[in-house]
Amino acid sequence: MSKHEIRxxxxxxxxxxxxxxxNYSEVLQRHERExxxxxxxxxxxxxxxxxxxxxxxxxxxxxxxxxxxxxxQIESINSSRS
Amino acid sequence: xxxxxxxxxxxxxxxxxxxxxxxxxxxRAFGELYEKYFDRIYYxxxxxxxxxxxxGDLCSQTFVNALNSLxxxxxxxxxxxxxxxxxxxxxVNKHYRKSKGKKIFSIEEIKVRELxxxxxxxxxxxIIQRLxxxxxxxxxxxxxxxxxxxxxxxxxxxxxxxLDMTESGAKMRTYRALxxxxxxxxxxxxxxx
Numbered sequence: 001m002s003k004h005e006i007r008x009x010x011x012x013x014x015x016x017x018x019x020x021x022x023n024y025s026e027v028l029q030r031h032e033r034e035x036x037x038x039x040x041x042x043x044x045x046x047x048x049x050x051x052x053x054x055x056x057x058x059x060x061x062x063x064x065x066x067x068x069x070x071x072x073q074i075e076s077i078n079s080s081r082s
Numbered sequence: 083x084x085x086x087x088x089x090x091x092x093x094x095x096x097x098x099x100x101x102x103x104x105x106x107x108x109x110r111a112f113g114e115l116y117e118k119y120f121d122r123i124y125y126x127x128x129x130x131x132x133x134x135x136x137x138g139d140l141c142s143q144t145f146v147n148a149l150n151s152l153x154x155x156x157x158x159x160x161x162x163x164x165x166x167x168x169x170x171x172x173x174v175n176k177h178y179r180k181s182k183g184k185k186i187f188s189i190e191e192i193k194v195r196e197l198x199x200x201x202x203x204x205x206x207x208x209i210i211q212r213l214x215x216x217x218x219x220x221x222x223x224x225x226x227x228x229x230x231x232x233x234x235x236x237x238x239x240x241x242x243x244x245l246d247m248t249e250s251g252a253k254m255r256t257y258r259a260l261x262x263x264x265x266x267x268x269x270x271x272x273x274x275x
Contacts, residue, residue, distance in 0.1 A: 004185040004186065004218070005184045008189055008191055008210065009190045009191060010191050018138075021134075021138030021141060021142065023142070026142065027149065028149075034146065035150070
């Protein structure tokens with residue numbers, strides 16, 4: 001079965017059939033809306049990335065602190081034994 | 083208005099590119115391009131959808147997309163319309179992917195008659211029907227090339243750009259389709275000269 005269909009138009013396309021859809025101000029409005037939306041998405045993405053980085057830093061600092069605490073505890077136990 | 087295109091001289095292409103450059107910062111300049119090419123893109127889309135509403139929507143989307151990515155437009159020595167045709171072609175493909183329907187090619191009878199140089203007495207309904215059956219059996223990519231070449235009057239360089247292929251690939255595809263057409267119909271094509 002073919003993937004396309006051929007339709008024959010007996011008449012030429014209407015002389016001013018396209019005028020109904022010609023609206024440059026609407027195209028401009030849609031463009032401005034999309035530009036605004038893209039800016040918002042970019043800002044949110046940037047904030048999200050910053051949030052992730054901050055969270056990672058906090059996690060690393062906490063883990064480091066916990067490890068420091070543990071090693072100091074072990075050291076103190078060792079020193080008390082000796 | 084029918085969507086026939088006139089070929090542009092190198093000077094006209096360069097002049098048009100100045101307008102494109104201005105359009106990057108001036109929406110009024112882009113308005114001139116919109117007015118110039120709206121009909122051609124609309125009828126190109128109408129030929130591929132056979133639905134005025136869908137063609138109108140896709141046409142608006144084409145120009146919105148063009149405005150959105152105008153900063154990325156790179157001049158390649160081709161008319162600005164080639165870039166618009168490329169965007170429109172992508173929009174049509176997207177539309178058919180979404181709707182999962184069969185791709186439609188709506189062809190005006192007068193264009194089919196223009197394609198084949200044949201004296202009027204030999205030209206009858208049966209030949210038109212046979213020609214349509216032949217076009218229906220062609221692979222879609224071959225038909226796309228034929229459409230741009232003969233119904234939109236695009237040269238091979240532009241076709242290659244619009245369909246993302248090499249110029250020699252576009253030529254080969256067209257000539258292969260035309261060879262088949264000549265064999266099947268033993269008729270002289272308008273473009274044989």
